[in-house]
Amino acid sequence: MPGGTIGTLYSQQLTASGGVPPYINWTLASGSLPPGLSIGSTGLLSGTPSGSVGGTYTFTVGVTDSQTPTPSSTQSGTLSLTITIAPLQITTTSFPAGTDNTSYSAPVTATGGVPPYKNWNIHSGSLPTGLSIGATTGVISGTPTAMGTFTFTVQVTDSESSPVTVTSGSLSITINAAQACTGTLDNQLLSGHYALMLNGWSSSTTAASAVGSFVADGAGNISGGLLDMADQGISTGPQNGTFTGTYCVGSNNLASINLTLSSGLSRAPSTLQAALDSSDGNGHIITYGTGGFLASGLLRKQETGAFSTSAISGNYAGGVVGADSSSNRWASAGASNYGGNGNISNGEFDSDDALSGPDFGTFSSADFSVASNGRGTATITFVSAAEDKAKSFVYYIISSSEMLRMEIDPSTHPEIQVGQILQQSSNLTYKSLEGLSVIEIQGLDIQNSPATPEVQAGILTITAPPAFSVSLDQNDGGTMSTQTPSGSYSVDSSGRVTLSGAGVGNNPPVFYLVAPNQAFLVGTDSSVDFGTLTPQTGSNLDNASLVGNYYGGSQQPVNDNVSEEVDFVSANGSSPNGTLSGVSDKNGSGGPQTGGTISETYVVSPSGRTVITSSGGGGGAILYIISPTQTVVLPSNTNPALIDFHQ
DSSP: OOOOOOTSSSSEEOOOOOSSSSSSSEEEEEEOOTTTTEEEEEEEEEEEEOHHHHEEEEEEEEEEEESSSOOOOOOOEEEEEEEOOOOOOOOOOOOOOOTTTTTTTOOOOHHHSSOOOOEEEEEEEEOOTTEEEEETOOOEOOOSSOOOOEEEEEEEEEEEOOOOOOOOOEEEEEEOOOOOOOOOOGGGSSSHHHHEEOOOOOOOEEEEEEEEEEEEEESSSSEEEEEEETTTOOTTTEEEEEEEEEEOOOSSSSEEEEEEEEEOTSOOOOOEEEEOTTTTTTTEEOOOOSSSSSEEEEEOOOGGGGOOOGGGGEEEEEEEEETTTTEEEEEEEEEEESSSSSSSSEEEEEEEEETTTEEEEEEEESSOEOOOSEEEEEEEEEESSSOOOEHHHHHHEEEEEEEEEOOOSSSSSEEEEEEEEEEEEEEEEEEEGGGEEEEEEEEETTTSSSSSSEEEEEEEEEEEETTEEEEEEEEEEEEEEEEOEEEEEEEEEHHHHHHESSOOOSSEEEEEEEEEEEEEEEEETTTOOOOEEEEOOOOSGGGSSOOEEEEEEOOOOOSTTSOEEEEEEEEESSSSSSSEEEEEEETTOOOOOOEEEEEEEEOTTTTEEEEEEEEEOOOEEEEEETTTEEEEEOOOOOSOOOOEEEE
């Protein structure tokens, strides 16, 4: 008889000759078959050998022929069958990918040894959060609540009389974000070279930021990704690496992005959600995973012709925000000259730290350079009353007039600062603020316990320079109010704007002008205000001034209680009440929330201040029209962040 293996199906047809066929009544005449096997009346010896011991089994079988009228005597013959025990081994080498917050089940399989297999366990590494392995089944199942790629090994024991235990090779399961793209896909909207900026928190006490770039092919694939990350939760300093990925863009311009990160980016976010403008492919972006990096920022389309040191030439103003090395809120704005030859000169800055207060000083560099992939670096020396030291920065070039900049502090608890650098217009004077501007400010009110996010939006009016007045709506931890500061201002040669007068209090903010009615703002009080000024266009605005599709995202969260979101909203401009409808994808302490419904009404005043009322009776917001294609929304929730929208 051919040999067999414990645990493996065995089948062999017994045969006879002579007498009168057909042969009937095949039986086991003496001896014993291996456990699990039997002889059928037709002579088929079959079954799955079981037991815990292999060996050679000797037995006799009998058969009767069909002779008539009286069958001949039963004849028998001696047979032997050797049963072996094959080596125990785990045969699974890969697993299907899973989806965050979606049920998952996949078996681990083994062969050889003596079934049944038992004591399945994770020997090293870890499964995705929310998954476990069945001790008796070997099935990995559950609902994953964390995204990324998780590597592990599996161990199993068989049922031999002397049990054998084996361990698998390295295995992994990748958990992706839930697909949030809806409707007919429009992947072509994300096509070309892009840079991204993220700013937020990796835990309640550790700030984090990231900047990078990639190439989207317009068909759902990402290549050539570069990413720099600074995280106060990483004691080994900043991380830098590469990535590839995939994406989809829904018919509402909301895009899901999944990244495959290199080993040097162990803490970087691998899933993102974006809202893309229809006009230019720029957008807003947020992290979209659970239990990790909660951040929001910008997605900007790059001009590769500016990927050189010489292309960055002229006067630039910028603003960056984040946290000091003790995780206190910190922000800065300033201006300088980039010489196109590696030099940064004539720099001046204002900064504000929740712990140490405001600071003013100068900065310069002699080693600014940009590589052919659009990634730049510089060592910048800052001189002020609070500091006199050199800091390392990484840049991602958007165009010759725009850059993203992030500090890459190598210390064990690094400073976090990230933001935009924009080229300045020439001949900036006090008249550069004449007219109307929409002001946007975020801060953290540490006078409250616990500290509460504080956001402001409103209109800066200058009709008789240098006198100004401001009308602001404010949300301080859910408490809504209005503010109306006024006074006078002055502008120096670098575009630095200072305020004065009884109406501005003891700690007025400082502006650095980029262009007429456009500026970065940094506060000088304990809330560490940071924001922007944008020129308002249009007059005698009404509901018809807010019409069409808008795509937006929240600004940087001032602490980890603030949720991030990207949104699609359609405004109909009807009178007396316009209606807003759309979709909101959010991420916060509870993880990603896809497809939230927006259903609201609005009334626009002639100044562009717009009152939004939730159709459900709760919530609500104040919106300011910057132009027919751009707005900012100040929500009324208890942990607010300003939300910027563009068409």
